[in-house]
Amino acid sequence: MGMDGDQPVADRPQQADVAARAGVSLATVDRVLNRRKGVKERTRQRVLEAARELGFLSEREEAALGGERPLNIVVLLPAGSNPYLRLLGERLRARLDSAGPAGPVLRCFFIESFSAQALAEALRRNAAWADGIAFFAIEHPVVREAAAEVVAAGTRLVTIVSDLGSVPGIAHVGLDNRAVGRTAGLLIGRLSGGRAGAVALVAGSRHYRAHSEREAGFLSIQEELFPQLRIHGMREGHDDAAENYRHTLALLEQVPDLVGIYNVGGSSGGITRALREQDRQDVIFVGHGLTPDTRRAVLEGTMDAIFDQDPDMLISRAIEGLSGPAPVQRPLKLDIYFSENLP
């Protein structure tokens, strides 16, 4: 007779067993297993752990459900009209939309620009609930302190575009800005074809380490390779188009032998406007950030080259840096656009 049923086939665990083990109700187990919302992350993990221990889930499913809970990631960018940062914000949003529920939850806040206080405060405020924060750093003790605190409290940080320097445990995602500055210098020097004259630097703020590093690189190569060009000291335009416009008009008036301009920061629109209005297409102009206005400027010849860092790459690498353990963080690739290779 029924010999075969003697092994009560090591009963597979049921959701009820998982529920018991996790100390929750069936309803909650169901919510977790079916990815319904309304479960606190802690309980979610408990349930998943219980399920794993009971062998209720195969490894595959476990990875799909539990492995990586979606991280909460915050991105802090300077407010203001800087078109590149606007674009960055847009790409962030695009990424959020396109990524399924698997990807991390991205949130983006704009912080009063050039304000170390505001940035420090934002860091502290968001550290409470975010797993990781990517931020455009302002080099200032207040920010450094806030960052160190936040890192100590267990929130991961990466700086993007502009670095913070000398705070351990913070990775950086961005260009090698000294090399970038040197490349800009090289390009302007070479394109000027041996002419003697002045080269002007425009920046957003020296408080952005990215800006001062680019400046340093630019100066070093000018001195090294192009003695016929003299540097007309750096002006801070605070990444504001109107301010950059005024600066440029003044420049064009005061410096008759102006050969080139390198805008270390953003909002090149103001500069191109001045150049266009004064009909000074002969001035070599290199700036940062591939945006509609710089595109147009390059196409019409007002601008000679755009230096860019791919926003999507920037975002990917930042997320990567905030997710896993910070691996080899080689600098991003500098993209150089002329009128002929615009994407």
Added chain:
Amino acid sequence: MGMDGDQPVADRPQQADVAARAGVSLATVDRVLNRRKGVKERTRQRVLEAARELGFLSEREEAALGGERPLNIVVLLPAGSNPYLRLLGERLRARLDSAGPAGPVLRCFFIESFSAQALAEALRRNAAWADGIAFFAIEHPVVREAAAEVVAAGTRLVTIVSDLGSVPGIAHVGLDNRAVGRTAGLLIGRLSGGRAGAVALVAGSRHYRAHSEREAGFLSIQEELFPQLRIHGMREGHDDAAENYRHTLALLEQVPDLVGIYNVGGSSGGITRALREQDRQDVIFVGHGLTPDTRRAVLEGTMDAIFDQDPDMLISRAIEGLSGPAPVQRPLKLDIYFSENLP
């Protein structure tokens, strides 16, 4: 005695064993093995896993039942000494190593270069077992026919670096080569600083559409913007360093007012060697492919710019093209390297 087979008589495993191992009834095993519906995916996986562990299934069956087997992808590259292609091969291997068993199986074969026959044959040969083939195309009717055949037979194809043109159903992963040629022309024109003289073109072969497209772009912009420069017709160096070396020596001798060289193809090493030996660092030289030799040439000033397409990106996009349905295939980004922004 012992009727019930308590001695593990190394019998072939039975469905009952699978059932026991999976903690499931015979009925369910039956459903899974015979692809009947009404089995939850989770249980399906359990059963399959148990069956696999017991060696109950042959590989064939397992693949058929288990769902998505990893894709078999073949990459065909031209043989020869071209350093960029060598690098590409290396990156392929690196990718193969790094990717887990989940990723597609990549295999890379080097085909006699510039031989349409050999390429066509390789396409047909590999189509028999590969799911997708990525290949560096030679524009030739023989290749086109083979490609069309292979596509019709259900193997997916993408061309990399050099396109095949006008064969439906084949995606292309590579640069916008006309724009690349124009950019090279722009750069050489601008860097020459208004000097008059000759500009020479060197290519691997006009049978590579990539090469002739770059040539066309280069010519168009020279004519358009730099009338003071005359083009010293294209030479085919077959991407061979020795041949390029000889060509360049001849060039330097025959063309006293040589201002620049654009190497549309690979193996720039031969050209830099000639320039170095003749001490002609004044000649502006732009070439393709970021490799150790071009790196060195740029650093020492023999070469002015390297145009590159990131091999990893190329591979990723090719695999992507062979895996899913071909989506928006915008061209790859052109990377431009000067002495100061080498990675």
Added chain:
DNA sequence: AAATATAATGATGGGTTTTGAGGTGTCCTG
């Protein structure tokens, strides 16, 4: 601190799917 909103969990039940147990018939093998 009380009041109030919001989110998280528990409880429950109806409808659906999945599963186990068993029956039948076929094919193959000793």
Added chain:
DNA sequence: CAGGACACCTCAAAACCCATCATTATATTT
């Protein structure tokens, strides 16, 4: 031809999905 392995089927029980609502934490406001 007996017997094992298995394909294919049915049916009822069990497990599960899913929506709803009550209840309890947790946060926010007043």
